[in-house]
Amino acid sequence: MNDAKVYVDVLVNHMKNGKIIPLCIRWEDGEKYRIDQILDVIRAASTKAGGTGIRYTIRIGNTTSFLFLEEDKWFVERRG
Amino acid sequence: MDRTILHVDGNHFYANIEKANDPSLKGKPMAVGGDVEQRHGIILAKTDEAKARGVKTGEALWQAREKCKDIIIVPPNYPLYIRYSRLLHDIFEEYSDKVQAFGLDESWVDVTNSMDCLKMSGEEIAHEIRERAISELGITVSVGVSWNKIFAKLGSDYKKPNAVTIFTKENYKSKVWPLPAEDLLGVGRATQIKLNARGIKTIGDIANTSPSLLQNWLHKWGLFLHVFANGMDTSPVTPTGFEEAIKSIGNSTTTPRDLVNDRDVRITFTALCESVATRLREHGLLGKTVQISLRDNKLFSFERQMTLQKPTCIATELLNAAMLLFKKHYRWDKPLRSIGVRAMNLVSEHTSIQLDLFENEEKRIREEKLERTVDNIRKRFGHHAILRGMLSEDKELGYLNPHDDHTIHPVGYF
Numbered sequence: 001m002n003d004a005k006v007y008v009d010v011l012v013n014h015m016k017n018g019k020i021i022p023l024c025i026r027w028e029d030g031e032k033y034r035i036d037q038i039l040d041v042i043r044a045a046s047t048k049a050g051g052t053g054i055r056y057t058i059r060i061g062n063t064t065s066f067l068f069l070e071e072d073k074w075f076v077e078r079r080g
Numbered sequence: 081m082d083r084t085i086l087h088v089d090g091n092h093f094y095a096n097i098e099k100a101n102d103p104s105l106k107g108k109p110m111a112v113g114g115d116v117e118q119r120h121g122i123i124l125a126k127t128d129e130a131k132a133r134g135v136k137t138g139e140a141l142w143q144a145r146e147k148c149k150d151i152i153i154v155p156p157n158y159p160l161y162i163r164y165s166r167l168l169h170d171i172f173e174e175y176s177d178k179v180q181a182f183g184l185d186e187s188w189v190d191v192t193n194s195m196d197c198l199k200m201s202g203e204e205i206a207h208e209i210r211e212r213a214i215s216e217l218g219i220t221v222s223v224g225v226s227w228n229k230i231f232a233k234l235g236s237d238y239k240k241p242n243a244v245t246i247f248t249k250e251n252y253k254s255k256v257w258p259l260p261a262e263d264l265l266g267v268g269r270a271t272q273i274k275l276n277a278r279g280i281k282t283i284g285d286i287a288n289t290s291p292s293l294l295q296n297w298l299h300k301w302g303l304f305l306h307v308f309a310n311g312m313d314t315s316p317v318t319p320t321g322f323e324e325a326i327k328s329i330g331n332s333t334t335t336p337r338d339l340v341n342d343r344d345v346r347i348t349f350t351a352l353c354e355s356v357a358t359r360l361r362e363h364g365l366l367g368k369t370v371q372i373s374l375r376d377n378k379l380f381s382f383e384r385q386m387t388l389q390k391p392t393c394i395a396t397e398l399l400n401a402a403m404l405l406f407k408k409h410y411r412w413d414k415p416l417r418s419i420g421v422r423a424m425n426l427v428s429e430h431t432s433i434q435l436d437l438f439e440n441e442e443k444r445i446r447e448e449k450l451e452r453t454v455d456n457i458r459k460r461f462g463h464h465a466i467l468r469g470m471l472s473e474d475k476e477l478g479y480l481n482p483h484d485d486h487t488i489h490p491v492g493y494f
Contacts, residue, residue, distance in 0.1 A: 004103060043167075045218025050101040052167065052217050071163070 003078065005049035010067070010074040022056060022067055022074070033060045035067075044068075048077040082249070084202035085317060086189040087224040087232035088209060090168065091241035093185035094125035097164050098154055100218035109133055110152040113141045124156055128241070161185075164217060171212050175205050178317045186236070188229050190317035206244040214242070229315060230265055230308045231256060234283075237263065252311055257284025264308055271298060271305075283309045329367070331355045331482040332420025338377050339416040339477075342407070347477045349402045350395075350470055352421045355482035357395035358455050360423055366391035366431070367423025370401040376414040384409045390436070391427050394447050398423065 011024040025033045040057035046068055053070035068075050090096065094112040099105045111126035121141040133148040144151055165184040172179045175198065178190035191198075191205050198205065206223040213221045220242035224235020227249065234256055235245040247256055262272040264283050274297055280286055286294070287309035294302030307313055331352045339345050349372075360367060368391040375381035384405050392398065402421050410416075435441055457466050463481045471478030 043216045045100060045214070045216060047218065048103060050103045050218070052100070052164075 005046070005051065005075050006078050007073055007075045008067075020054075020069065022058070022069075025060075025067065025074075025076070036060055039064060046075075046077055049075060051075070081192070082227040083190060083192045084195060085226060085229055085232045086191060086202065086206050086209070087226075087229065087236040088168070088172065088187050088189065088221050089223075089233075089236035089240070090164075090185035090213075091220045091222055092125050092127055092131075093164075093219075094156060094161055095127045095130075096219045097161055098157070099127060100164075101160065105152065108152055109135070109148050109150065110154065111135060111144060112156050113144070113153040115155055123153075164219065167217055168213065168221070171209060171216065175209070178319055180317045180319060186233075188232060188317045203244060203246055206246075210242060210244060226252075226311070228311050228313045229317065230313045231311055233265055234259065234263060247311075249311070253284070256311075257282060257287060257309075259283050261286055264305065266301065266305055266308060271301070274298065328371075328422050328424040328426065329356055329359045329363070329365070330371070330420055330422025330424075331359075332373060332418060332422075333480060333482055334418040335416075335480075336476050339419065341412070342403075344474070344477060345406055345416065345419065346399075346403060347470060347474050348419055348480065349399055349406070349421060350468060351478065351480040352419070352482055353398040353402060354395045354451075354468070356421055356423050357393050357398055357451060358458075360393035360426075361429075361452060361455060364429045365423075365426045366393050366429055367398070368425035368427060369423070370398055370405065371422040371424055372402050372405045373420040373422070374406070374410060374416055375418045377417045378414060379417070380414075381418075382409075385424070387425070390433055391425075391431070393429065393451075394444065395451055396447060397444075 006028060008028070009026040010022045013021040013023055015021060021038065022035055024035060027033065035058045037059040038056055039059060042055055043052070044055035045052045046055070046066070051068070051070055053068035053075075056067040056069070057064060058067050066077060095110060098112060099110065107129065109127065109130035111130050112124045114122050114124060123135060123137050123139055123141065123144050125137060126135045130144070130148060130151055133151075135144045135148055135151065141153060144153070161184055165181070169179060169181070169187065172187060172189045176189050176191050176194045180188045182188065191202055195201060195205070200208070202225045206225050210221055210223055213219055222236045222240035222242065223244045224232040224238065224247065225244065226232040226235055226247040231247040231252060235247050238245040238255075259282060261267050261275050261280055261282055264286065267275070275286070278297065280289060286305050289306070291303055291306045294306050296302070298305065333348065333352065335348055339348060367388070369385055369387050371383055371385035373381060373383045386401060386405055388397065388401060398421060454466055464479070467478065
């Protein structure tokens with residue numbers, strides 16, 4: 001199975017102009033992470049986890065990572 | 081002014097989508113194959129690694145395994161392929177409003193009028209689409225660019241994967257004409273044999289044969305091929321999605337076990353007719369002709385059709401016609417391996433229909449309403465939420481869900 005792909009719960013702000021802004025992620029272990037900044041939004045394929053979606057480049061603390069919106073689900077790429 | 085038309089072809093479309101979705105498949109020989117349990121055991125698409133080992137599209141899964149012991153075969157996931165097809169279309173539509181799908185994995189894009197405002201040449205647009213397919217979807221496409229649809233399609237096939245080929249009025253005689261005749265759209269197996277027998281081996285040979293001679297050999301089709309081979313095809317890129325331009329709606333299935341009596345056939349036809357009827361209603365169409373196709377366990381197959389008194393989208397009426405045809409034309413010499421039903425001569429549901437004084441029209445309306453209600457229940461709760469009692473008689477045959485399982489159809493060029 002593909003365990004590089006981790007689906008996560010995301011707290012999202014749906015703006016009235018149609019934009020979708022993720023605010024907070026809950027990781028598999030239940031730990032919550034607040035998204036400090038969104039650096040980029042683009043449609044992209046995930047080379048590590050597979051699949052495609054709207055890719056948010058997000059900053060949490062000092063680390064940047066990708067958060068994908070795949071149709072109606074969110075996933076991140078597992079590090080490793 | 082000459083047109084600029086792109087033809088974009090998704091390379092090994094199904095297999096590459098599977099690879100794009102599961103990075104662990106990368107670099108491994110892998111193929112998408114029909115379900116062995118359900119006996120649709122053939123290779124539908126394969127990766128380059130599998131191709132290098134001699135695996136061919138259309139061969140049986142066991143043949144593929146013989147050549148390539150470690151091949152990974154995954155079952156087809158049509159909803160996923162449809163999603164990727166739609167995403168590719170979204171990209172095309174950023175460059176032109178004239179996008180015509182040809183199956184799930186091929187499309188023409190007419191960019192004649194977009195080049196000025198985008199300040200890009202056809203070649204630049206082709207490369208940008210190719211790059212975006214990789215970065216945004218993770219799949220490769222090859223693109224042909226030419227002034228007509230036929231050569232554009234030849235171009236996407238000329239160099240792949242992940243390439244752009246341009247056929248211009250300056251280079252087509254040196255690049256297109258040496259290609260084998262069977263590469264040309266419209267030259268199938270039978271036509272190829274006829275042409276080869278007369279010494280016509282290349283597209284150039286077709287182009288330089290007199291139209292009257294070609295017409296003599298191949299009738300009207302010969303004239304088309306002459307036009308195609310000379311780059312004189314002027315047919316427009318007509319905006320259609322892959323689900324449109326429907327000429328007929330049909331479903332067929334290879335059943336989990338051979339069918340041995342009328343009851344088996346009736347059960348299977350019931351499931352197929354329900355699916356055909358649902359799809360007719362989804363598209364707002366009525367069928368005037370019903371066709372059945374039968375294939376026995378020695379793989380001999382044939383088709384029979386009849387015209388209905390009234391065009392219909394009611395499963396019961398399709399089923400009655402199918403069974404009538406079946407009983408008239410099949411004598412049970414051999415068990416059946418696969419059967420199909422097709423509604424043809426489609427008309428819009430808004431067409432006026434001659435009512436019948438002696439038939440109970442109210443009953444027809446009630447039946448249609450009932451079936452639409454079943455459609456809604458299935459949309460909300462899944463296909464198996466509501467089934468005809470008949471289908472529960474034989475779990476193996478009756479569990480078929482043709483509507484969701486196979487709704488992909490190749491479309492004709494005309």
